[in-house]
Amino acid sequence: MTDHATEVAMGERFEFGANWAQFLNVLNDDRIALAEQSLLNMLGGSNLQGKRFLDIGSGSGLFSLVARRLGATVHSFDYDPQSVACTAELKRRYFPNDPDWVVGHGSALDKDYLQTLGQWDIVYSWGVLHHTGAMWQALENVTPLVRQGGTLFIAIYNYQRVMTPVWTWVKRAYNRLPKGLRWLVLGPALVRLWGPRTIYDLARGKPFHTWRHYAEHGVRGMSAWRDVVDWVGGYPFEVAKPEEIFDFFYKKGFSLRRLNTCGGGLGCNEFVFSNKPASE
Structure with a gap:
């Protein structure tokens, strides 16, 4: 937490959590329903019943909330203390004292912390790993968290030459x-x-x-x-071409199940990978 505060004070990190705290003021049932549908559209199926869902960089906590509503057991964590507080607030509002939703503080760059988490059916990190300051290391670190046959859903900023x-x-x-x-x-x-x-x-x-x-x-x-x-x-800020992300995970034995690009423009490319070769 001290490291985060120091980075913010030096102008090297954006306070994502402060921004998310304001978003919670406009969060309503309609927005939650839209988020829920967007998650199901990318993952497929009608619910997440019986699944274990790891939310890396939970931000506002909206998609952790959605996963829990859909029946998953959820573990959420974030590097930004205010983001952790936002996620905890959503848990308090909708799932108070629920043992199947754990909210914690951690970093995708902290291998010791990640090793305590075990493996998960769904590892979700939307628009997060490119803000760590070491994106490729973060991608490397989260890979072992996906169980064999499990799903990795990430979104990474698109590279634009100019x-x-x-x-x-x-x-x-x-x-x-x-x-x-x-x-x-x-x-x-x-x-x-x-x-x-x-x-x-x-x-x-x-x-x-x-x-x-x-x-x-x-x-x-x-x-x-x-x-x-x-x-x-949003800083730190890193980007990647879609084929770079594909190649990175293909070499690790993952197969691409779904891809949603931003058409070569501004924004994130979304990837849903399965932790098993396509031939299986």
């Missing part, structure tokens, strides 16, 4: 500015990210339609504003 260096600079600048001056980065980034879509909505007579209905359009039940802050501030 824009990746630009966004790296933006994110670093945001975190190194005093909080009172971060609007100098956030404002222009908001215009860049949302300007074209806002103009399009105005042109078709539906002002701010996409913004207001972002949870439905984004599928995962998230908040437009909180996603903007998360994107602009």
